[in-house]
């Protein structure tokens with residue numbers, strides 16, 4: 001086979017040598033515009049795992065790389081005058097030039113033809129090739145030529161970066177953050193040989209412009225960076241080796257993805273590889289890894305096709321024929337695009353972290369928590385993963401976190417002198433090692449929660465005439481004994497016509513209040529959990545059937561055959577609306593009288609909640625219900641003072657909030673649940689959510705419970721582990737108000753990571769609590785944390801559960 005690789009970067013060179021090795025009869029040519037043994041760029045980084053893979057495919061190259069690379073385990077942060085280091089991260093770094101030289105000489109040894117100083121204009125320049133590999137990097141001409149086939153998706157990111165080097169040697173992988181009068185700069189620094197370190201400087205576009213870096217020459221930019229990082233550089237210089245590049249030396253990262261990776265141009269097959277087909281931000285330093293692994297996989301597919309071709313699968317070096325190229329290219333894309341996507345997602349998270357850290361984290365977080373947040377930025381590294389990497393560092397962090405939590409709780413000491421607050425309380429008193437962050441206490445106003453787990457509100461559709469009964473006592477009682485710090489009652493409605501279904505509870509009469517008081521008293525006397533109520537009005541989403549009889553389906557219109565309590569009632573909301581098009585009943589627009597009446601109902605329900613003894617109250621402003629219908633532009637088309645801009649749409653929910661806050665005891669906390677994203681074009685966005693949170697904060701809210709969606713059936717949510725946590729993170733760190741994260745938080749590891757990184761203060765867990773009321777106790781045993789206190793009558797079960805999980809862990813490790 002005659003193969004031409006356009007571009008002699010890591011992808012083209014490594015593929016050429018692997019294919020030549022697979023079958024020396026193949027003709028392989030690499031065409032490179034630069035001179036032989038000449039390249040720009042400093043060091044590149046990849047993981048130990050990539051090295052192992054390379055060793056399998058070509059030990060000669062792996063040996064040479066290994067003897068040249070710098071290996072390091074530690075990551076160091078220099079921030080606000082502090083230096084924090086953690087180990088166990090396992091990277092290798094090598095000069096890009098050194099890497100290419102090794103690949104070039106190996107190509108020569110295997111008789112790959114290397115053609116330097118030749119600009120390939122197009123694949124048409126090589127009519128005799130059977131296969132053209134477009135390994136021509138991020139600005140691939142071949143990709144542009146067939147853009148309609150490859151369908152590249154190119155996103156240019158807002159941060160500016162400059163790729164510099166220095167003779168100062170940094171032993172750990174080092175991150176430095178420095179604040180200037182216009183904002184924060186970050187440096188990513190790693191040594192790649194015994195004389196040089198890579199030094200990438202990054203900042204947001206606005207900071208870059210404010211410093212007039214757009215007008216500075218390369219030398220001026222270097223001098224500027226030397227000044228910003230002078231404390232660290234201590235007279236050492238920064239250098240550039242990209243003087244040949246035209247335009248600003250400051251670049252914007254471009255994320256590239258392609259729908260299609262290969263194409264038949266009428267004469268031959270063309271396939272994209274490396275940066276030409278995908279890029280990954282340097283924040284997780286994996287572009288070279290991806291390029292090398294592409295080369296390995298394409299070779300592997302040729303090898304497999306050859307093995308299939310030769311009889312009985314023997315002789316796996318049998319050459320795959322030209323006729324097999326289409327299937328090989330298809331398999332290459334099918335396999336690689338999944339791995340690439342996974343890595344691109346992680347790289348995206350890491351990149352976004354660096355884009356927002358100046359605004360969101362640098363000023364807000366203390367160095368310990370900032371380090372944790374930075375280490376977990378790609379969201380691939382979790383709490384327990386950090387423990388595996390560096391147990392000592394993580395325990396130090398946990399100790400620091402526990403002390404902070406304790407200080408926060410003790411800040412108003414007299415409020416609850418006998419409160420059980422984790423470390424130093426109950427069984428926890430005997431612990432030597434610190435509690436995981438999930439099990440640290442938390443305080444809002446006078447209420448101390450023993451840990452960070454919340455049983456999220458979940459409608460149970462089991463009330464009669466709005467009165468909670470034995471079902472609720474057992475349901476909530478079991479969850480209160482199950483270890484969570486705070487247990488929420490489901491959405492409890494402020495009027496009969498504010499219910500979602502006839503099975504929803506209410507607080508609009510004294511019978512309901514007394515029924516709730518029985519439950520609250522039980523929880524207080526049999527557990528150390530706190531109990532919260534969520535009050536709301538269903539608005540246009542009311543008058544529907546219990547979930548198991550058809551969720552969101554309207555009740556039947558009043559008629560003699562339908563029992564009275566099951567008959568539909570009229571609906572109100574911000575604007576006329578039919579939640580399920582063509583199915584739901586229409587709501588009518590609320591007038592001022594409706595608004596006054598509903599507000600009074602909220603206040604009355606609040607008084608009853610206080611009389612029932614609840615510890616915490618949440619105002620439900622999410623999920624398309626009545627108050628939410630005012631906030632979202634999708635459901636509010638009012639032309640009066642309560643419609644239009646967000647500030648107007650918030651007016652009624654804020655009025656209700658203020659009235660409820662005034663009626664609710666000052667010593668007790670109030671949270672507000674919002675839909676932080678409508679997931680619909682034209683709806684509420686996470687940007688809006690920050691402003692919504694600011695407005696409720698200004699009105700006196702203590703916390704924002706960050707849910708999303710359920711406002712419109714047009715929604716297109718992007719689900720995944722902890723998928724709503726980014727909203728809690730943003731609101732907490734941009735609006736400066738405590739948050740509750742919720743949504744697909746299903747393990748202690750999730751809770752620990754979220755709380756530790758300062759993405760939220762509490763984690764609400766819903767569906768897992770339906771399956772297991774003792775979710776918190778179970779998760780504690782799973783991670784081997786013994787400091788959690790079980791209800792006295794259940795204690796015999798604790799050591800047994802701990803032993804069973806211990807055995808499971810040991811078996812897994814073995």
Ligand SMILES: Cc1cc2nc3c(=O)[nH]c(=O)nc-3n(C[C@H](O)[C@H](O)[C@H](O)COP(=O)(O)OP(=O)(O)OC[C@H]3O[C@@H](n4cnc5c(N)ncnc54)[C@H](O)[C@@H]3O)c2cc1C
Nearest residue numbers: 007009010011033044045120136137274275285287288291
């Ligand atoms: C600041 C920064 C830091 C980075 N850090 C890391 C890191 O730490 N770890 C990591 O793994 N990756 C890193 N990368 C990314 C990494 O450099 C690339 O992902 C990797 O080099 C991709 O390899 P490639 O072979 O696909 O493309 P390239 O390395 O870009 O090679 C393409 C080659 O094609 C040649 N070429 C292009 N067009 C033509 C043409 N028409 N004719 C002839 N020749 C042509 C070019 O001269 C070039 O040599 C970093 C990138 C940047 C910008």
Ligand SMILES: Cc1cc2nc3c(=O)[nH]c(=O)nc-3n(C[C@H](O)[C@H](O)[C@H](O)COP(=O)(O)O)c2cc1C
Nearest residue numbers: 456457458459490491707742743744745765766767
């Ligand atoms: C059966 C059920 C009922 C729910 N009822 C409510 C409710 O009354 N109020 C509310 O704000 N959210 C309600 N939710 C949403 C949950 O509180 C939570 O936000 C959501 O289920 C995501 O969390 P999870 O992934 O842990 O389940 C309900 C969820 C479920 C599964």
